Amino acid sequence: MNLTLGEVKCKRCKGRGLVRVNLRDKLECMCPKCWGDGKLDWIENVIGRRGFSSSSDSTGSSSNW
Numbered sequence: 001m002n003l004t005l006g007e008v009k010c011k012r013c014k015g016r017g018l019v020r021v022n023l024r025d026k027l028e029c030m031c032p033k034c035w036g037d038g039k040l041d042w043i044e045n046v047i048g049r050r051g052f053s054s055s056s057d058s059t060g061s062s063s064n065w
């Protein structure tokens with residue numbers, strides 16, 4: 001994994017991109033913080049990664065007055 005300037009390893013999954021959901025079942029799923037990337041830039045590390053939420057700001061149709 002190559003970290004560029006301003007990027008940090010995801011502490012939640014320790015850079016693996018996977019988090020263990022259930023210790024007993026050893027079930028792992030995609031890390032909800034970095035979305036499987038294993039790394040975040042510094043602002044994503046603080047506020048979380050955007051882009052998968054339903055509250056998208058890319059819909060320009062609602063801004064027509």
Ligand SMILES: [Zn+2]
Pocket residue numbers: 010011012013014015016017018031032033034035036037038039
């Ligand atoms: Zn992660």
